[in-house]
Amino acid sequence: MAYRKTDTVEARLADNRKRILAAARTLVAEGGWPEAQVSHVAAAAGLATGSVYRYFPSKVDLFVEVLSTVSQREVDVIEAIAGSEDSPAQRLEAAVTTFVLRAMRNRRLAYALIAEPCEREIDEARLTYRHAISAQIMRIVRDGQACGAFRAGIDPSIAATVIVGGFMEGLIGPLSPLNADFAGADRDGGAVPALASQIAEVCCAAVAALPTPG
């Protein structure tokens, strides 16, 4: 009488869930939010539309999980940099450069997750990760102020927010699907590293201490 999920079934269910997430991510990475439709996801995952709702309570939940997974990885990367042993100036430079370079590796996805207009609830989920990134930058700023490498008298929270807004905005143009300048994949030695280092330089200067005169 009892029905208990076999390992086989359990595995298939888990696989379905993964495939749905992967399909959703791929669709966003290829066509942005306009492609992010439940029926498309289902088709791409080889399931019926209604089946998606056996794995995710709603479209928003599904895509928030996609966004969270990708974003959390970026937060982790920045956190590792923020917690490293390098000088605050080096850490700030590395955090910004790394973020820009990584975003440019998957432009369409990064554009969708960072800047493309989307549903309110997904947009709100973005804030979580922006805050998390900002918190790591703030930590670097605090450390820098403590050791005199960064100017005192600036609110670290404001500085971090401005820096995060700055490098995100610096990315948006190059990320935009409308912008063809960065379409070529000349990631190494090309325009992308130059962009990253320029953005990082401006961000670092925003908080750097003035060299002690004399």
Place this chain on the structure above:
Amino acid sequence: MAYRKTDTVEARLADNRKRILAAARTLVAEGGWPEAQVSHVAAAAGLATGSVYRYFPSKVDLFVEVLSTVSQREVDVIEAIAGSEDSPAQRLEAAVTTFVLRAMRNRRLAYALIAEPCEREIDEARLTYRHAISAQIMRIVRDGQACGAFRAGIDPSIAATVIVGGFMEGLIGPLSPLNADFAGADRDGGAVPALASQIAEVCCAAVAALPTPG
């Protein structure tokens, strides 16, 4: 046989159009985009829903005009500052401070026009004005580099973009309706001017030249 609009009618039509725009603006300023519905606008303007379509081809056109009117004024203000006789450093500081202070005078409206999720086409119209503001900042950056007040070797376009993103992001938290910290109208001598000057300081430092050593 012929029908020619009387001055009276002409005036009434013009007045209707203005009232529609004013109502639309007021609704956005009070409730943001969720309130920006054609039927609400019509009711607030004392007209029927369908009548709005005698003055504007679509909802998007109407609200793009609202956004344009408000945004262009801000562009004009910044342009005046950018073209003034002050030093580049003073102009940059003034541009950022002024923008922040003006935005904080009508937080809900500024939030809607700058950051609140909205329809794709309205969002695209935002970019126009962000670019226009960026162009003015870039002009200041160029002038500053030319006279040695700002560091050479930075792409003025990138610097301007990062600065604009920075102060916009610095504003978003304080502008957000969710944020109660700035709800009080202590505009003078209070938290708002302090915020503006902190944001401006960070932005200015991003491009300022290092004092010549020795």
Place this chain on the structure above:
DNA sequence: TCAGATAATGAACATTAATTCATTTCTTCA
């Protein structure tokens, strides 16, 4: 005042996807 022309109305319509759910198919285990 009246015919011709325009303006205003607002209920009905159109659109677009998300979501539901009655039905079908698959799984389990005695």
Place this chain on the structure above:
DNA sequence: TGAAGAAATGAATTAATGTTCATTATCTGA
């Protein structure tokens, strides 16, 4: 193997607004 439970299906439903348009009201010039 078959009865009961679970999973999958996908067409129909829902919902929320922007937009239309047949109808009504108003205006102009003679």
